[in-house]
Amino acid sequence: QAADVDSWKPGVCRFCGVGCRVYLGLKGGKPVAIKGIPESATNKGYVCMKGMLFYKIIHHPERLKKPLYRERKDQPFREISWEEALDIAAKKFAEAVKNHGPNSVAYYGSGQALTEETYIFQKVMRAGLRTNNVEGNPRLCMASAVGGYLTSFGADEPIGSYADIEKAYCFFIIGSNMAECHPVLFRRVMNRKLSKPDEVKVINADPRVSPTSRIADLHLQFRPGTDLALLNAMAYVIVEEGLYDETFIKKYCKFKLGKPPKDVSFEEYKEFLKQYTPERAAEICGGNITPEKIRTAARWFAKSKATMSLWTMGINQRVRGVWANNLIHNLHLLTGQLCKPGADSFSLTGQPNACGGVREGGGLCHILPAHRPVKIDKLRHEVEDLWGVPRGRIPAKPGYHTIAMFRAVNEGKIKAMWINCTSPAQSLPNCDFYRKGLRRDDVFIVVTDIFPTKTTEVANLVLPTAFHFEKTGVYGCTERRSQLTVKVIDPPGEAKPEVWIVREWALRLAKELNDPVIKKCVEPFIGLEEGYELPKAIWEEYSQKLTKGRDNDLSAVTYEVLKQRPDGVQWPAPTKEHALKGGTYKKFVRGIDPLADKHAKGDDPYVFYGPAHKDHKLYIWLRPYKGAAEEPDAEYPFFLSTGRVIDHWHTSSMTGRIPELLRANPYAYVEINPKDARRLGINPNDMVEIETRRGKIVLPAKVYEGPIEGMVFIYWHDMHEERMANRVTKDAFDPGSKEPEFKICACRIRKV
Ligand code: MGD
Ligand code: SF4
Numbered sequence: 001q002a003a004d005v006d007s008w009k010p011g012v013c014r015f016c017g018v019g020c021r022v023y024l025g026l027k028g029g030k031p032v033a034i035k036g037i038p039e040s041a042t043n044k045g046y047v048c049m050k051g052m053l054f055y056k057i058i059h060h061p062e063r064l065k066k067p068l069y070r071e072r073k074d075q076p077f078r079e080i081s082w083e084e085a086l087d088i089a090a091k092k093f094a095e096a097v098k099n100h101g102p103n104s105v106a107y108y109g110s111g112q113a114l115t116e117e118t119y120i121f122q123k124v125m126r127a128g129l130r131t132n133n134v135e136g137n138p139r140l141c142m143a144s145a146v147g148g149y150l151t152s153f154g155a156d157e158p159i160g161s162y163a164d165i166e167k168a169y170c171f172f173i174i175g176s177n178m179a180e181c182h183p184v185l186f187r188r189v190m191n192r193k194l195s196k197p198d199e200v201k202v203i204n205a206d207p208r209v210s211p212t213s214r215i216a217d218l219h220l221q222f223r224p225g226t227d228l229a230l231l232n233a234m235a236y237v238i239v240e241e242g243l244y245d246e247t248f249i250k251k252y253c254k255f256k257l258g259k260p261p262k263d264v265s266f267e268e269y270k271e272f273l274k275q276y277t278p279e280r281a282a283e284i285c286g287g288n289i290t291p292e293k294i295r296t297a298a299r300w301f302a303k304s305k306a307t308m309s310l311w312t313m314g315i316n317q318r319v320r321g322v323w324a325n326n327l328i329h330n331l332h333l334l335t336g337q338l339c340k341p342g343a344d345s346f347s348l349t350g351q352p353n354a355c356g357g358v359r360e361g362g363g364l365c366h367i368l369p370a371h372r373p374v375k376i377d378k379l380r381h382e383v384e385d386l387w388g389v390p391r392g393r394i395p396a397k398p399g400y401h402t403i404a405m406f407r408a409v410n411e412g413k414i415k416a417m418w419i420n421c422t423s424p425a426q427s428l429p430n431c432d433f434y435r436k437g438l439r440r441d442d443v444f445i446v447v448t449d450i451f452p453t454k455t456t457e458v459a460n461l462v463l464p465t466a467f468h469f470e471k472t473g474v475y476g477c478t479e480r481r482s483q484l485t486v487k488v489i490d491p492p493g494e495a496k497p498e499v500w501i502v503r504e505w506a507l508r509l510a511k512e513l514n515d516p517v518i519k520k521c522v523e524p525f526i527g528l529e530e531g532y533e534l535p536k537a538i539w540e541e542y543s544q545k546l547t548k549g550r551d552n553d554l555s556a557v558t559y560e561v562l563k564q565r566p567d568g569v570q571w572p573a574p575t576k577e578h579a580l581k582g583g584t585y586k587k588f589v590r591g592i593d594p595l596a597d598k599h600a601k602g603d604d605p606y607v608f609y610g611p612a613h614k615d616h617k618l619y620i621w622l623r624p625y626k627g628a629a630e631e632p633d634a635e636y637p638f639f640l641s642t643g644r645v646i647d648h649w650h651t652s653s654m655t656g657r658i659p660e661l662l663r664a665n666p667y668a669y670v671e672i673n674p675k676d677a678r679r680l681g682i683n684p685n686d687m688v689e690i691e692t693r694r695g696k697i698v699l700p701a702k703v704y705e706g707p708i709e710g711m712v713f714i715y716w717h718d719m720h721e722e723r724m725a726n727r728v729t730k731d732a733f734d735p736g737s738k739e740p741e742f743k744i745c746a747c748r749i750r751k752v
Helices: 048-055 082-100 115-126 143-153 162-167 182-193 210-217 226-242 246-252 265-276 279-284 291-303 321-335 352-361 377-387 402-410 431-436 499-513 516-525 533-546 559-564 576-580 594-599 660-663 674-680
Strands: 007-012 023-025 030-036 106-109 134-136 168-176 201-205 218-220 254-257 262-264 309-313 346-347 414-422 444-449 461-464 473-477 481-485 618-621 636-643 668-671 687-691 695-702 711-715 747-752
Touching: 007 134, 007 559, 023 048, 023 687, 030 048, 030 201, 030 321, 048 660, 082 414, 082 444, 106 115, 106 402, 115 134, 115 352, 115 377, 115 414, 115 473, 115 499, 115 516, 115 533, 134 402, 143 346, 162 182, 162 377, 168 291, 168 321, 168 444, 182 210, 201 210, 201 291, 210 346, 218 291, 226 265, 226 279, 226 291, 246 254, 265 279, 279 291, 291 309, 291 321, 309 321, 321 346, 321 618, 346 414, 346 481, 352 473, 377 533, 402 431, 473 533, 481 559, 499 516, 499 533, 516 533, 533 559, 559 576, 668 674, 668 687, 674 695, 674 747
Parallel strands: 106 134, 106 414, 168 201, 168 309, 201 218, 254 618, 309 346, 414 444, 444 461, 636 711, 668 695
Antiparallel strands: 007 023, 023 030, 254 262, 473 481, 636 747, 668 711, 687 695, 687 747
């Protein structure tokens, strides 16, 4: 492969939250290969199949190349010019604002958009159009992790880094199939295990035996939704057997209960835990869980030299996702398994820029850039001042969260919506219900994408955008690391980078609404060349102005620094000197984190300066066990769960167009436990109807000992109407994080 390449251009992988560093190989100006960068901090040269093949998306023949428009959604699209397209988009949004107020417009974005894109979109929506209706698919993904970090540590995002993997002695992997969803990181875990097979322990807690379970020393297989009881029982054992770190608890922690939270004592916490003896938890959890297994897991966790927890959607996509996150953090706080090398409570992020662009860039309805809650007046005014717009311009009330936003579409309350870099018509839970709203003719929908998708099917205006390596920008991966990818190839046809599209749209909006403040939002960027200068100026505004002095301080991280440090920089990085050394490997540790040094008062080695906990304490929460929103019953006797497969990315709009990946996994199927299959007379490859209270789909059966008895598991990437998983999932959501419970609902199955 290498022999056929003229030049290798550095950048980041387009897909998952691992953030692997890659080279794109060009030959005669065409993309022909991808390879890993051996010296990279994230992937050490490895890439998975998706990463290796994404160059095939660049200039794929089905790429969108011209703006497409139709007045009504039952009409065919016609090609139009950019001038016309931008005029229409501006006119329709302006009409909605004039006739129905700012709350009638919305932006729905993505953890795959570049930071510069999310930042500029949300700036125009909030300060320009005066609405906080700014949301994105990270709400479906890691909102519960944000809630967990904020309520337990007072600060969002993991404390440690991937580098902890090589120093950990116990891995607690819960609700994550990282072998398929974060494959390169899983490889690092596997290598660590293989390097010290007897010393390093791996615990995998999951209702399903997945490829991740293969390296586990202990697999805890429980009934879906019962892990809150399991986690409390592990805490019970830690306390009962005196395995807790009294000094750490006394120095750094408080015990908290309820809403509004009140302080309780360690004694009260011990009382609370008595409901979760291993015996009682084993009864609640079912599956293979025994009191002895819970005790073993708790002992390994507490006694190891360094324990690292890793989790994703099995914990986050739950109606009690925030609580489940808190209960994992509790185990680390009780045992002091935090801040030292190899010890961390580390939530894995799904998307390549959910952390960087959306969590940090202000891409959700309740947060402004750099972790500023919308509802705190002082912080909102700070943003208005930094943007040079009048105070009061950004509404004090958060906008609609994702499910509320799409319900508002259904109810005709949203009149114009911009959907960027995501396909909610396929990825929302209970998607048939929401597609009804999206098909309404009184809701004007703009979609910016690189390919036709299920969501372009409900659009009025489809705008073709540049893809990765066809534009410049920053991705911030799971470990607080920002990495730059520079444009090396022109986009196909008339496709344009989003930053250009937003700027040009905003200038027209300003005219339509006769509002100079809208123009002010993009004024610093007028006239800049779109491939590099424009995103650079946007990044500089965001990083140097908006993050300065915040916990995710990136103020010293310029494009120049990122080019000098192609491996990127981990925030906080408030000085150039610190940024050029790579930034902060571990937050809150004095001597490593410059903000910990700044906030230090006494001699303690750690300083928990998180902005949400003014007392600088960590909170151990009393969170009771609560099951799923919809549990199986006589009518719908099975648990239904959904997830990713290694070969495909989300809706497969991209990976489904790469022949090798499509061949590897051409369609979705349903995994059924052999005992259930036998009982229902289902054989491998039989077609099976899966029915829930929302609808039905039909999938071929894969019969194997993966899902626990009484549970079926389906992959959600398939775009085929008959096989689209989200036609049957449920849109119940966590009351705190508003993240939907994709991982659990009730279904019945039958052979067809
Ligand atoms: P993707 O396929 O990632 O899925 O769901 P989506 O975000 O809807 O969509 C990304 C889109 O961006 C694609 O259409 C792609 O063509 C387009 N694109 C690629 N590059 C660019 C670009 O540079 N610019 C623009 N404008 N577009 C681009 C993800 C969502 O799904 C998430 S994050 C999660 S965690 C949920 N997971 C989940 C689950 O576990 N189970 C079920 N059943 N449903 C789920 N839905 C959620
Ligand atoms: Fe890309 Fe994730 Fe694979 Fe790395 S592990 S190559 S970031 S898809």
